[in-house]
Amino acid sequence: MNFKRDKKEEESGEASNPFGNLEKTTVLQEARAFNDSVINPRKCTMILSKVLYLLNQGEVFGTTEATETFFAITKLFQSKDPILRRMVYLGIKELSHIAEDVIIVTSSLTKDMTGKEDLYRGAAIRALCTITDASMLQALERYLKQAIVDKLPHVSSAALVRSYHLTSGSGELIKRWVSEVQEALNSDNVMVQYHALGVLYHIRKADRLAVTKLVSRLTKSHMKSPFAVSLLIRIAAKLVDEEEKPLDSPFFDFLESCLRHKSELVIFEAAHAIINLKNVTAREINPAVSVLQLFCSSPKPALRFAAVRTLNKVAISHPTSVTNCNVDLENLITDSNRSIATLAITTLLKTGAESSIDRLMKQIASFVSEISDEFKVVVVQAIKSLCLKFPRKHATLMSFLSALLRDEGGLDYKAAIADTIITIIEENPEAKETGLAHLSEFIEDCEHTVLAVRILNLLGKEGPKTKQPSKYIRYIYNRVILEQAPVRAAAVSALAQFAAHCPNLLPNILVLLMRCQMDSDDEVRDRATLYFQLLSSGDRALTNQFILNNLQQSVLALEKALGSYLQGPTDAPFDIKTVALASVTSDELKPTVATPGILKTKPAEPKKAPVKEVSFLDEVSNIPDLARLQLGGLFKTCTKQPLTESETEYVVTSTKHVFSQHLVLQFHVQNTLPDQLLENVKVQLDVPDGFRQVAVVAIPKLPYGTPANAYCVLAWPEDLEVASGATIGATLKFIVKDCDPDTGVPDSDEGYDDEYVLEDVDVNLSDHIFGVTRSNFAAAWEEITTEREETYALSNANTIPEAVKNIVDFLGLHPCDRSDRVPEGKSSHAVALAGVFRGGIEILARAKLVLSDGVNLQLTVRAQDELVAELITASVG
Amino acid sequence: MGIFDKLAGLLGLRRREVNVLVVGLDNSGKSTLLNHFKSEESKSSEIVPTIGFNVEKFQNKNVGFTAFDMSGQGRYRSLWEHYYRDCQGIIFVIDSSDKLRFVVAKDELDTLLQHPDIANRRIPVLFFANKMDVKEAMSAVKISAALGLDRISNKPWHICASNAITGEGLQEGVEWLTGQIWEYVDRRR
Ligand SMILES: Nc1nc2c(ncn2[C@@H]2O[C@H](COP(=O)(O)OP(=O)(O)O)[C@@H](O)[C@H]2O)c(=O)[nH]1
Numbered sequence A: 001m002n003f004k005r006d007k008k009e010e011e012s013g014e015a016s017n018p019f020g021n022l023e024k025t026t027v028l029q030e031a032r033a034f035n036d037s038v039i040n041p042r043k044c045t046m047i048l049s050k051v052l053y054l055l056n057q058g059e060v061f062g063t064t065e066a067t068e069t070f071f072a073i074t075k076l077f078q079s080k081d082p083i084l085r086r087m088v089y090l091g092i093k094e095l096s097h098i099a100e101d102v103i104i105v106t107s108s109l110t111k112d113m114t115g116k117e118d119l120y121r122g123a124a125i126r127a128l129c130t131i132t133d134a135s136m137l138q139a140l141e142r143y144l145k146q147a148i149v150d151k152l153p154h155v156s157s158a159a160l161v162r163s164y165h166l167t168s169g170s171g172e173l174i175k176r177w178v179s180e181v182q183e184a185l186n187s188d189n190v191m192v193q194y195h196a197l198g199v200l201y202h203i204r205k206a207d208r209l210a211v212t213k214l215v216s217r218l219t220k221s222h223m224k225s226p227f228a229v230s231l232l233i234r235i236a237a238k239l240v241d242e243e244e245k246p247l248d249s250p251f252f253d254f255l256e257s258c259l260r261h262k263s264e265l266v267i268f269e270a271a272h273a274i275i276n277l278k279n280v281t282a283r284e285i286n287p288a289v290s291v292l293q294l295f296c297s298s299p300k301p302a303l304r305f306a307a308v309r310t311l312n313k314v315a316i317s318h319p320t321s322v323t324n325c326n327v328d329l330e331n332l333i334t335d336s337n338r339s340i341a342t343l344a345i346t347t348l349l350k351t352g353a354e355s356s357i358d359r360l361m362k363q364i365a366s367f368v369s370e371i372s373d374e375f376k377v378v379v380v381q382a383i384k385s386l387c388l389k390f391p392r393k394h395a396t397l398m399s400f401l402s403a404l405l406r407d408e409g410g411l412d413y414k415a416a417i418a419d420t421i422i423t424i425i426e427e428n429p430e431a432k433e434t435g436l437a438h439l440s441e442f443i444e445d446c447e448h449t450v451l452a453v454r455i456l457n458l459l460g461k462e463g464p465k466t467k468q469p470s471k472y473i474r475y476i477y478n479r480v481i482l483e484q485a486p487v488r489a490a491a492v493s494a495l496a497q498f499a500a501h502c503p504n505l506l507p508n509i510l511v512l513l514m515r516c517q518m519d520s521d522d523e524v525r526d527r528a529t530l531y532f533q534l535l536s537s538g539d540r541a542l543t544n545q546f547i548l549n550n551l552q553q554s555v556l557a558l559e560k561a562l563g564s565y566l567q568g569p570t571d572a573p574f575d576i577k578t579v580a581l582a583s584v585t586s587d588e589l590k591p592t593v594a595t596p597g598i599l600k601t602k603p604a605e606p607k608k609a610p611v612k613e614v615s616f617l618d619e620v621s622n623i624p625d626l627a628r629l630q631l632g633g634l635f636k637t638c639t640k641q642p643l644t645e646s647e648t649e650y651v652v653t654s655t656k657h658v659f660s661q662h663l664v665l666q667f668h669v670q671n672t673l674p675d676q677l678l679e680n681v682k683v684q685l686d687v688p689d690g691f692r693q694v695a696v697v698a699i700p701k702l703p704y705g706t707p708a709n710a711y712c713v714l715a716w717p718e719d720l721e722v723a724s725g726a727t728i729g730a731t732l733k734f735i736v737k738d739c740d741p742d743t744g745v746p747d748s749d750e751g752y753d754d755e756y757v758l759e760d761v762d763v764n765l766s767d768h769i770f771g772v773t774r775s776n777f778a779a780a781w782e783e784i785t786t787e788r789e790e791t792y793a794l795s796n797a798n799t800i801p802e803a804v805k806n807i808v809d810f811l812g813l814h815p816c817d818r819s820d821r822v823p824e825g826k827s828s829h830a831v832a833l834a835g836v837f838r839g840g841i842e843i844l845a846r847a848k849l850v851l852s853d854g855v856n857l858q859l860t861v862r863a864q865d866e867l868v869a870e871l872i873t874a875s876v877g
Numbered sequence B: 001m002g003i004f005d006k007l008a009g010l011l012g013l014r015r016r017e018v019n020v021l022v023v024g025l026d027n028s029g030k031s032t033l034l035n036h037f038k039s040e041e042s043k044s045s046e047i048v049p050t051i052g053f054n055v056e057k058f059q060n061k062n063v064g065f066t067a068f069d070m071s072g073q074g075r076y077r078s079l080w081e082h083y084y085r086d087c088q089g090i091i092f093v094i095d096s097s098d099k100l101r102f103v104v105a106k107d108e109l110d111t112l113l114q115h116p117d118i119a120n121r122r123i124p125v126l127f128f129a130n131k132m133d134v135k136e137a138m139s140a141v142k143i144s145a146a147l148g149l150d151r152i153s154n155k156p157w158h159i160c161a162s163n164a165i166t167g168e169g170l171q172e173g174v175e176w177l178t179g180q181i182w183e184y185v186d187r188r189r
C-alpha cells in the first residue's frame, strides 16, 4: 500500500514539471508571440522560461534559430513589466554565444543600466558585459566605472564581478579601473567588499610585490566582510607558501590570528589554509585542528561536513594531530548525513587503532550502498592506507574490497578498488593468493578495458610465481575468447608469461597460442605468433630476454632513436644499447597514498624520465660546440646539485649527463644582481688526472633574472677506477658590466673580469650505473658467469634496513623482487640488485647482510665485463 | 493618464497601440527627435549615438506609439529588417544639410521599400527633412526629388521639414501619421 502511493507520487511528480515534455520547434513557434504589437507580459515570460529551460537542458539551437529568437526577444524591450524584463536579460545572456549580431541590444541595455529603475541595473550590467567585445568595451568604460562605485550594492557587485571576468580578455583596460575598485573595497557591503578584493587581486596578481603590499595593508585594516577576509586568507596563504621561511612570515601570524575571528567562515578558512600550507609541522597544525574539532559538534551540517572533510585530509599527513578528535569523530559515525558519516569513519580508519578496524568496517558496510561513488572512493583509499599500516588485517579488508568489486560502480571507483587490491598484493606476500583470486573473478565481468588490461598484466607477472599457476590459465584464456582486442592482446601476453615461467604448462599454452594466431586483430595475432615462435624454440635465453624481462629502454627515447635510424642511410644494424634506459622512478614502487583514478594516470613506463632524457639530447643538438662531439645516446642524467648557496649573487647548479665516452657538465647559472650584466660566463674546471677536457661552452650574455646554461665536456678516463671516484674543482669566470637596474642597459662598454669559486663537482660510482628491474632475477643470474665476491664489515650502518639503503644509494643498482624490504626483526637478509654499467654492460648483484655487532656484508657481483665486476667489489668498503 | 484617455475609456473607445520604426542614416537626428516627444521627466539631457536600438514610447491623440529608434551606423543598418514585419508605420529621418550622403540615404530607402516585409504593404511612411535650421539645409521639396519619393505609389507618404531640437515641424508630421494609422488599421479590420 505504502509502496503504491510512493509510486503514484513519483509519477505525478514528474507530470507536475510543466516543462517536462517540451519540444523545441513548438517553443520556437510560440516565441513568435514576442513580435506581437501588443505584448502580453505573463504569456511572454512563460514562453521565455521555456526557451531558457530548453537551453539549460542542453538543447542545441542552430545559429539561425538562435538569431531569430534573439531578435524576437529584443522586441520585448517595449514592455515595462519588470519580471519579463529580467527574463529578457537572461535570454540575452544565454543566447549571446549562439546568435549573431547580439550587439543590437547595446543601447537598450546601457539605458537600463544607467536608468532610474534600480531593479534593472545589476542585471543589465551582467547582460551588457556578456554581449560586449573588447572593441565595444571602451565606449562603455565610463558607465562601468561609475557602476563600480554605485551606492547600490547589487549594482556595484554586478559591475565588479563582470570586471573580474573581463580581465581575461581586456586586462589592460580593466587596470585603468583600479581607483574605482579601491573605492569599492571600502564599501560597507560584505559582498561588494569581497568582489572588489577579487578584482583587485586579479589585476595585481602577476606582480608579487604589489600583492604583498596589498595583503600587508589589508591584514592590518580589519575588513568587515567575512567573505573578503576569507579571500585574503587564501591570498596570504599563497604568499606564505612562496616564502623561504614560511613560519616567520607576518602573513602566517595573520592566518593564526584568524583562528580567533568571530565569523565561523573565516575561522574555517584560516584552519583550512594553515593545514594546507606546504611545510607545516604538527605544532602549527594543532591549533587549526582544535578549531575543526569544535566544529565537529556544531549543529550546522555544513560546518560539520567542512570540518570532517578537512580532518580527513590531515589524517594522511599528520595522523597524530587528528587522534585528539577521535571522540568527536566517533559521534559523527551515526550522523544522519551520510557524507559526514563516511568521512568520519574513513578518518577514524586512518588514525584509529588496529583493534577498531573490524567494528568500523561493519559500520561502513551497513550503508556503503547508499553513498555516492565519490565517497566510496574515499572509503577505498582509507582501506588502502589501512592495509599498509596493518598488514595483518588484510583478510578482513580484502573480503570487504571484493564485495565492493561485485557492486555497481563507475570506472574511477572500480579502478580505486582494483588498485588497492594490487597494492596489497605487492606489499604483502601473504595476501597475494587471495588477491589474485579476487581479481581473476573480477575480470570475468569487467566492463572497463583499461582495468582488465592492467589486471591481466599483473596476473602474468605474479600468477606464475604462485603455488598453483595453472588455475589462472582458464580465467586468462576466457578473455581471449570473450573480450575486445586490447584485452585479448593483454591476455596473450599473460599466457606467454606463464609458459615461460612454468615448463609444465608450456605444451598446453602453446596450443592456446596457436589458436590465438587465428585472431581477427593484428596486434593479438602478432603477439601470439611472436610468443609461439619464442616459446617453441626452447631457447631459455631468448624467452628470458623477450618474455620475462621487460623493455629497459625508455619508450620515448627508443621511438626517437628508431626514427633517426630510419632517416640515416646506413647498413649497420640498429644498436639498442645507444638508447637511453628508462629510469625506475622510486614513486612507482613506493606505497603511494592513492589518488582516485590512479590506474589511469600511472603509465606502464615511467613518464618523467624519458622526457628528460629526450629533451637533453634535443638541447645538445642545438648547441654546435656539443653537437660536433657526436656524443651518441645519453646513458644517464644525474640529479641536480647546487654549487652555491641559494641566496648568493650568482646561483649555480650543476647536472651531470653521462654518455658512453663523455661526461657533460651542465651549469645552470642565474645572475641575481639587477645592476650587473655578465658576459662570457664560463666554468673553469680543475680537470683531474686521467680526465681530458674536450669542450667548454660559455654564456655570451647573462642579464639579471634570465638564467642560462654553460657547459663543460670531459672525456672519461680509460681507468674505470679513476673514472668512478673523482672530485672536480670549479670556478665561475666572467666579465662584469655595471648597468641601469631598470633598463638593463650597461653604463659603458667597458667591463672587468671577475670570478666566483664554486663547490666541487663529485663523480661517483653510481654515476656510471643505471638501476633497472629484472622481473626474473634468478634466470638473469644464471646467464652471466663472470663473478666477483667480497666480504665487508660496514662501518656506517647499525641496522639492516639502514645498510640496505646505503648500498642501494652507493651502487646505484636497483633492488629487484622488492628485496629491499627487510622484514621486521630479522637478523639477516639478502638483497637482489640489477643495473647497467655505462656502455651497456649488465650488472647483477646479491648482497647478504648479517647483523652481528654492526652489519656484515657479503657482496657477489656478476657482470658481463670482469673489470666492472671488480670495480664494484673494490669500491665498497 | 491624460483627460482624453480617461474620457475615451469612459466612452468605451479603445486606445490604439502602434509600433513605428524610426530609421535613417546616423546623425540625422532620430534619437533627438524622439526625445522631444517624451514627457519632461523622462527626457534625456544628453543624446549619445545609438548602438543597436532603443525603444521609446509616446502618445499622440489616442494613439500610443512604441517607437523603435534604430541606429543609423553602417554596421547596424542591415539589422533594421528584423523589425520590419511587425511595424505599422515608418519614420524615415534625413539630415537636410548632409547633401553628400543623400545618395546613401536613397539607397537605404530603396532597400527598405523593396524588402519583402514592406514592399506589398500599404504602410504609411513619414519623412522628416530634419535639421532645417542649418544654413546649408535643402528644402523638403528638393529632398523629396533627390530621394525620388514620387515613385512611391502603393504607400501613403508625407514629408515635412523639421528641427528636432526645437520640435518645429514634428507635430505636423506625427499628426499626419496618426491619421494614416487610423485609416490603415480600420481598413485592415
Ligand atoms: N542643428 C540641428 N542639429 C540637430 C537636429 N537634430 C539633431 N541634431 C543634432 O544632430 C546630432 C545627432 O543626433 P542624433 O539624434 O543622435 O541622431 P541619430 O543618429 O539619428 O539618432 C546631435 O548632435 C543632435 O544634437 C536639428 O534639427 N538641428
Ligand SMILES: [Mg+2]
Pocket (backbone or CB within 6 Å): B030, B031, B032, B048, B049, B050, B069, B070, B071, B072
Ligand atoms: Mg540615435
